[in-house]
Amino acid sequence: MTEQTASAAGDPAAEAAVAFSDVRVAFDTAGGSLPVLDGIDIDVADGEFVALVGPSGCGKSTLLNLVAGTVRGQQGQTSFRGRPVVGLNRDVSYMTQKDALLPWRTVLQNAALPLEIAGRSKRERHEAAVGVLDRVGLSAFLQYKPHQISGGMRSRLALAQALLSQASVLLMDEPFAALDALLRVRMQQLLADLREERGLTVLYVTHDLTEAIALADRIVVFSNRPASVREIRTVDIPRPRDVAATRALPVFNELYADLWGLLSKELDQAALPEKRPAT
Numbered sequence: 001m002t003e004q005t006a007s008a009a010g011d012p013a014a015e016a017a018v019a020f021s022d023v024r025v026a027f028d029t030a031g032g033s034l035p036v037l038d039g040i041d042i043d044v045a046d047g048e049f050v051a052l053v054g055p056s057g058c059g060k061s062t063l064l065n066l067v068a069g070t071v072r073g074q075q076g077q078t079s080f081r082g083r084p085v086v087g088l089n090r091d092v093s094y095m096t097q098k099d100a101l102l103p104w105r106t107v108l109q110n111a112a113l114p115l116e117i118a119g120r121s122k123r124e125r126h127e128a129a130v131g132v133l134d135r136v137g138l139s140a141f142l143q144y145k146p147h148q149i150s151g152g153m154r155s156r157l158a159l160a161q162a163l164l165s166q167a168s169v170l171l172m173d174e175p176f177a178a179l180d181a182l183l184r185v186r187m188q189q190l191l192a193d194l195r196e197e198r199g200l201t202v203l204y205v206t207h208d209l210t211e212a213i214a215l216a217d218r219i220v221v222f223s224n225r226p227a228s229v230r231e232i233r234t235v236d237i238p239r240p241r242d243v244a245a246t247r248a249l250p251v252f253n254e255l256y257a258d259l260w261g262l263l264s265k266e267l268d269q270a271a272l273p274e275k276r277p278a279t
């Protein structure tokens, strides 16, 4: 299952929706230069779902920021559909850890925003937004403002917004972390279904290995910061998937144990200095 290159098949450069080539990123901080990404090489094929897992703070969100064009590396290249990302990338939909809902707009108006920006008619916007809000379970809250709904509802609204954008590439940073277990599985299923329907490419950061296995075609495991690609695993579960049912598959347990072992090793290494006996 291990792959040395991150391309799914064939010529990666020709197929890649997103490509990181020897990307290095360091941030200037009060304490000096903080190396975050260390020579990242990953190709994400068009229509592929790639989950990014790794220790907290290793640089996963930074990787999404490179694709969104809000961060630039000091070395290497991040490409989007064959072209280097040099400024804000408006061809992706980015669901960040903190939602960007407009407080003065209703749930319906927030959801429809991407369609408004795309110049769709009022009627078209309304119909599409109502349909997706229904699928995320918010149809009873169309006229509410963001501060009037719960954290979990806000993240479902942010998901609706992302799904209503016409972008074919979704960047998702722990999008379902605020949801309870049952709702999380339902939203994962919705994402999996829409991904099949629309052939979406998804780059998905998560700390939840269950979620990574249930949704992804491949899972990239990162090292501690500065992050390098530790391993890439292919998820050999046929699609379309019934998200909840994936957990009962033998391959699920095997992969979970494998990923858990890889991540535990990283955490152990990060903890090494504290493990040394006091002298």
Ligand SMILES: Nc1ncnc2c1ncn2[C@@H]1O[C@H](COP(=O)(O)OP(=O)(O)OP(=O)(O)O)[C@@H](O)[C@H]1O
Pocket: 027, 028, 029, 034, 036, 055, 056, 057, 058, 059, 060, 061, 062, 063, 225
């Ligand atoms: N703009 C910035 N300026 C300075 N440091 C930054 C900046 N953005 C991120 N960092 C630092 O870079 C490191 C990696 O951050 P990042 O958010 O990419 O990690 P992550 O793997 O997504 O973390 P988590 O899993 O906890 O969400 C962290 O130490 C963070 O403090």
